Amino acid sequence: MRNTIEQLVDGLAGNVIIGGVLDLADEHLRLGDADFVAELAAAVHARYGAGEKGTEHHYLFSLLLWRLATTHRRDAIAHALRLGFADLSPTKQPERRAAAVLAANQSPRDLAQVFVPGEAAHGDAPDELRACLVHELVLRRATPPPEAAHWAANSPFWQGHPLAWLPWSLSPLEGTPRLTRYWLGGGGNGIAYGLPEGRELPNDPAPVPAVRANDLDFALTTAVDRWDGRHNGRVEAGIHVTDAPVDADALHPMLASLPLDCLDGLTGARNLAVVATTPAEAWRQLFAAASTGGGGEDTWWYGAHGRLAAWRSLAALAGAPGDATAAEVERRVATCAWYGFRAWTDWFNCDLWDLGLATLSPDRTRLTVLAATDYNGG
Structure with missing residues (x-):
């Protein structure tokens, strides 16, 4: 031999x-x-x-x-x-x-x-x-x-x-x-982005409560951190506390009313789609975003670290404490209402990698938003 x-x-x-x-x-x-x-x-x-x-x-x-x-x-x-x-x-x-x-x-x-x-x-x-x-x-x-x-x-x-x-x-x-x-x-691998599965919410005008406070949890963006800073990558996240509960059917106009860069220049209700989805759908998108999304394989996080990043972002979207266990996060996640959104604005690249998630706390006065976009073009 x-x-x-x-x-x-x-x-x-x-x-x-x-x-x-x-x-x-x-x-x-x-x-x-x-x-x-x-x-x-x-x-x-x-x-x-x-x-x-x-x-x-x-x-x-x-x-x-x-x-x-x-x-x-x-x-x-x-x-x-x-x-x-x-x-x-x-x-x-x-x-x-x-x-x-x-x-x-x-x-x-x-x-x-x-x-x-x-x-x-x-x-x-x-x-x-x-x-x-x-x-x-x-x-x-x-x-x-x-x-x-x-x-x-x-x-x-x-x-x-x-x-x-x-x-x-x-x-x-x-x-x-x-x-x-x-x-x-x-x-x-397959692409797991776009609007998550769920019931599309009405886009009719509706009264929305005023936002009395804004906050940011840096853990929100964990699943998409490596998207930010790439030549085509953008990330936006925030927590918006309202002075009254947000009705589910008013979530579409509520999102459109927020001063979000990702929705800036929204030209009409039809250019924003919002669906009521599940924590499982949200985790699926966050895991794809963290493990293989937002660029070529040279920057992937792969499965193990992608799994952890997905949980970190999911926990922050649900408002779980930073020291919560996985079981505690899962219980907290189950008490929130979960939504996905997609918008046709200049902020989004409208390519393979667009992500939009939002949650409402159990009392419906804490609206948390995470958006990200990227693509491999010039």
């Missing part, structure tokens, strides 16, 4: 055609021989390094690691991590990406080795990968292995980690999250 690998690597010098090498790697993986692909990747790296980004040698090394990470084999996990899969990535969050890819393609039983000192995959796995892996598995309705729970119970890193706040199972509110799919040939 070594002679074959040396011959293959020698033949790559000055060669930009790598399809035959990948076909050979795929054939070995079909035969259960992950060792060959790992040794080939190591030899390519030893001879050419990771290659300059965008070159064929860089591309080949990355594809060989990707094949190992997406092949359903225990030894392939250890090989991929040993070769740097948790460090080499087109994204700014390589550990998060690695956790998402591994959770999507490997069984919890095979991933247990990542959490056990002395196992082949442990030493090459950073703690951030382990932390993310827990909730990437949860998001896929897979129970993290007992080894993960043991690691968490004894890890100072986990004890101080923000992800430790999240429950180790999905709540009914989270449903079945829409996740990026990863396979041998790459990955892909």
Whole structure:
């Protein structure tokens, strides 16, 4: 095998055609021989390094690691991590990406080795990968292995980690999250934006109570923080306290009456759509916004941190205390009225990534609004 690998690597010098090498790697993986692909990747790296980004040698090394990470084999996990899969990535969050890819393609039983000192995959796995892996598995309705729970119970890193706040199972509110799919040939995800599902509210003129106070909770924008500051990204959030309860059928004119930048220049009632929706729909949009929305993969937060960000924004929209547990947030969320809105104004890009959510507190005197927009155009 070594002679074959040396011959293959020698033949790559000055060669930009790598399809035959990948076909050979795929054939070995079909035969259960992950060792060959790992040794080939190591030899390519030893001879050419990771290659300059965008070159064929860089591309080949990355594809060989990707094949190992997406092949359903225990030894392939250890090989991929040993070769740097948790460090080499087109994204700014390589550990998060690695956790998402591994959770999507490997069984919890095979991933247990990542959490056990002395196992082949442990030493090459950073703690951030382990932390993310827990909730990437949860998001896929897979129970993290007992080894993960043991690691968490004894890890100072986990004890101080923000992800430790999240429950180790999905709540009914989270449903079945829409996740990026990863396979041998790459990955892909669907867009989960636009107006959430729900009953459209009337846009007839109606009396609205006066706003007696305005406030801001910075946690509101957690799910869309990374949208802000991009060349096309804008975020707006605020809490508006009224001197009388807001009737649900008056919510459309109430929103239109607020001094919101996102609704500035609204030319008519038909250019604002408002629906009564559910906390589950709101969480779905917030999770999509946090995990994969607002730009290319190089800035994604991925599933685990996207889940946490969605909960943080959901809690702020519901007016839950900052130190509330997940169970307390869920109870608070259930007492609020939830709405989605979409507006055709110059503020919104009216492209793939437009988000508008609003909530009314149980006494209907606290109206909280979160809006965001972005797109990948010029």
